Amino acid sequence: MVGPTAAGKSDLAVELALRLGGEVVNADSMQFYRGMDIGTAKLSPAEMRGVPHHLLDIWDVTRPASVAEFQRLARPILDRLLGEGVVPILAGGSGLYVRAVLDDLEFPGTDPEIRARLEAELERSGPAPLYEQLRGLDPTAAAAILPSNGRRIVRALEVIELSGRPFSATMPSYDAVYDSVQIGLDVPRPVLDERIALRVHRMWESGLVEEVRALAARGLAEGRTASRALGYAQVLRFLSGEWTEEQAMEETIRATRRFARRQESWFRRDPRVTWLPYDAPDLVELAVDRVRTCGS
Template sequence: MSQQPVIAVVGPTAAGKSDLAVDLALRLGGECVNADSMQLYRGMDIGTAKLTKEERRGVPHHLLDIWDVTVTASVAEYQKLARAVIDAVEVPVLVGGSGLYVRAAIDELEFPGTEPEIRARLEAELAERGPAPLYERLRERDPAAAAAILPSNGRRIVRALEVIELSGRPFSATMPSYDAVYPSVQIGLEVPRPELDARIELRVRRMWEAGLVDEVRALLGQGLAEGRTAGRALGYAQVIRFLEGEWSEEQAMAETVRLTRRFARRQESWFRRDPRVQWLPYDAPDLLERSLARIAGPACE
């Protein structure tokens, strides 16, 4: 197991995490390990703001482009892959805004089994009645889990109820703790909300200009619409609705901006709860030096 602390660059989308991670890797002789759940998918490049080969500046990047868009995301599978890389890399720099994936990589996190019959019954109920009654059931059985799951997130509600029924234990007992498997230094990039909202809108517009619609159209030929995870990704789901004639292109873009802003607030809330994250202003002129000082430790700041 790696003795070098894992460096993690976290925070909301559009904060500049990928660029800082490359800067740190170049300075420290490190390699980047992706912790963005959607960058795991092949072909989902523009809509996930995946760094180009040139933007990676020669730094090895691990766990990009490993799944087809038809594959359902698995945090348990990601955990195995991420830890294998962390153990093999001298200076791992974990980077991404998927909080559960970051925690799965570096912290104790259980993955209870699954029972297809229970899952199928709950998913059928979700399809027929929507998430609200299932969420109310979860609130009764495990208030702590319900408080940590959005009432609209049917997939996670189903999973929580499945684990409760299967194990007889609260789902919250399996949720991530702050018990670390690896020592880590976590740098959070802080962006004032008005600036973050503006950066998100600009990023979405640039994605459209870079050819997001054509990217989605090509991925539809590879099964994107059938992908339970990839097909629901921000930007991709909205473009699909445009291409299917349900929305105008302007509606799809506006909804992508709105939902990405909401997602960024959830990301920030998730990382703010972790007392280990050390926050720095995203636009500090000496951001790299301040990050390096945090990594070196208090005595070196």
């Protein structure tokens, strides 16, 4: 179950689980974190309606997220559910995390010394020289990475130096490990923009600022991944006095809309995704029919 944020993936995943005898496996990288509930739109126990959910609230906010670790955690859960005759429903908008479970992706290790040297060069000279270096070493990888994305460029160069192989050899492919039915929720962009704004306002009303304040006391600002989460990063800047609360809210809306566009672009590239209209009156039936047709 994939698609942009605020499309309704979590609710549909629950409906499918109830209809198909399934359980939900979370693939939203920010819902891994304990206490990050309001800002990630994490379902409440009542909203889960008795459907077991896996890989929620597994990490403290100070811990960096790792797609490689998620792959190691998620695949045994899928294997166990399949072995028990239970339908695993992978749900979330973190595209690389979904692909890490479903497809044949490998994640090379890291080297702190190489990483520190490249990050120091990035800090000193910016991404342009490193990007030119990457173009010379691995043109395929360079073509798939934005020249401004210093973090990704550093990672690509680190992998090349560490492994002696092109970074592009480790980039996502469509070589599946599991047979799957992938359903995306299609929401027209103007509608999605409005849904995002409404969601952010509701998060504020539900106590997002208080949630972030409590997490800040537990080290949120030191968490390399959690501190950059949408809503949390903006509220931290409000709490530090850098922004007004209104600025933090408006920036959260803008950043979330940009993120939703990147999510949609990622999932649209995958030809295996069947897109269903988010507001179809028979949405659940359409999704169930798709699963059963492909399953047969």
